[in-house]
Amino acid sequence: MSDLEQDDAQILKPKRGAKLTDDRGRNMIIKWAAEYGRISFLKYLVEEGLDKSFTDSDWKEAITWINHARKMPEADKNETIKYLESNIKEK
Numbered sequence: 001m002s003d004l005e006q007d008d009a010q011i012l013k014p015k016r017g018a019k020l021t022d023d024r025g026r027n028m029i030i031k032w033a034a035e036y037g038r039i040s041f042l043k044y045l046v047e048e049g050l051d052k053s054f055t056d057s058d059w060k061e062a063i064t065w066i067n068h069a070r071k072m073p074e075a076d077k078n079e080t081i082k083y084l085e086s087n088i089k090e091k
Contacts, residue, residue, distance in 0.1 A: 020050065027058040030084075034062040035069050037076045039083045046087070059087045 022028045033041045045051050063084050066077055 020045070020053070027054055030054060030058050030062045031065045034066045034080050034084060035071060037072045037080050039080055042083065042087075051087075054087070056088045056090050059084050 020027060020029045029045070030042065033039075033045075045054075063081055066072075066080060066084075069077070072080070
């Protein structure tokens with residue numbers, strides 16, 4: 001289980017039916033993880049192939065989302081943005 005934090009594993013049990021989307025079908029899980037600097041959680045989703053429905057737009061929206069966030073220090077925010085950008089396929 002990579003460096004995924006134990007509490008994240010409990011929050012999301014995708015192989016047991018946990019949803020990655022909200023009721024409107026949006027991949028809000030990306031925004032949530034980004035806002036809290038949970039890069040390890042996003043890496044886990046990618047490593048497990050659970051990112052199949054994530055679009056470039058989802059990654060870009062997460063960047064916009066955390067640019068407005070005040071929950072993390074600027075250095076952590078920049079690191080998270082860099083990871084999000086690395087997942088955008090069409091530059």
